[in-house]
Amino acid sequence: MPPFGLLGAGLITLAVATAVLAPVVAPTTPTRLDLRARLSPPAWVVGAKPGHLLGTDNVGRDVLSRVIYGSRISLSVGAAAAVLGMLIGSTMGLLAGYFGQWVDAVISWLINVQLAFPFTLLAIFLLGTVGGGFGAVVVVLALATWVNYARIVRGEVLAIRSRDYVLAARAVGVPTGRTLLRYILPNVAGPIVVVASFSTAQAILTQAALSFLGVGIDPSVPSWGAMLNEGRAYLQSAWWIAVFPGLAIALTVLGANLLGDWLRDWLDPRSVA
Structure with missing residues (x-):
């Protein structure tokens, strides 16, 4: 593993370990x-x-403890949104690439509409209408990430569906579902894993932005975005309230992106310049 890939894996491992061992x-x-x-x-x-390594916030809560516990919300929301977006987007991409014609046209139209719409405004509207909470935020973030999977999977399937083993499977009457799951999906698993790493980083950033704007996760639950929002009024007098959760977000997203770059190069050596 190259140094940057190792750094990315180390940052993600540290973030996950911190979330799991938060009570300890x-x-x-x-x-x-x-x-x-x-x-x-x-x-x-x-x-x-004494006893507050990273200081305290405006009501005396320990910043280090809140950063540690905030990793639980940020990572779990990011991972859950990436998985749900993967299920939706991969399914849409498989259907669009395999069947083509009007199925591809409809799904491609949905992708273009999603990409053309300012998603942050849509997220604020949806969360403001239906209310926040873990499940609502995950669904909204999945709507932001599914197009990433759909576009990549669609392109891969368009190339794979004309290969000999797929044509042979269709010629002998293998059911469509079995063809998709056994002969096509395993060959697009690599790109899906790479997109998942980048989508997780995107979901963490978006969740932090929504929490910063005051929508999404309950403000009483410690999260990095909510801590940034709370520290906004104290940037000059108590900079540590916002700086340390911001640093946690930056390092986690950096780790996910570096890990994604390494996975892309490892799973597809042709991408290396």
Whole structure:
């Protein structure tokens, strides 16, 4: 594995391990209030309170604990949205590429409409109408990512469907569903995995943006986007409230993108310049 791929895998492993081990590694619960330590700076800054390595927020909650627990929401929402988007987009791409004609025309039209529409506005409207919550955010983010899978899978299937083993399977009467699942899907699995890594990064960023705007996940649940929103009013007086969750988002997304680049090169050596 090249250095950048190793770095990406390390960042993602660290993020996942932090989310899984949050009750063990977090110094305190993320909702515990300590008004006496309100707006305490990080431990290396003059005026810091003991026991708060990354400082506290405007109501005395430990920033490190909130960043650690926030990884659970950000990673779980990103992964769930990527998986749901993968199921929807891969299915649409398989159908469009295999059947062609009007099926391809309809699905391609849906893809173009999705890409032409300002998705953030749609997400805000949907979440503002039906309410937030984990499930609603996952569905909305899946609607943002399914087109990535559909376009890639459609292109791959258009090339694969004319190969000899697919034509032979159709000639001997293999059912369409079996042909798609056994002979075509395994040959597009590599691109799907690569798109999944990038879509996870996209979903994490979008979820953080929605939380920053005040829609989506319940604000009482610690998430990186909500922490950015809370720290917006204290950027000059208490910069640590927003900087550390922002850094967590940046490193996690960087890790997912670096890992995706390595997976793309490993699964398709032709992509290497």
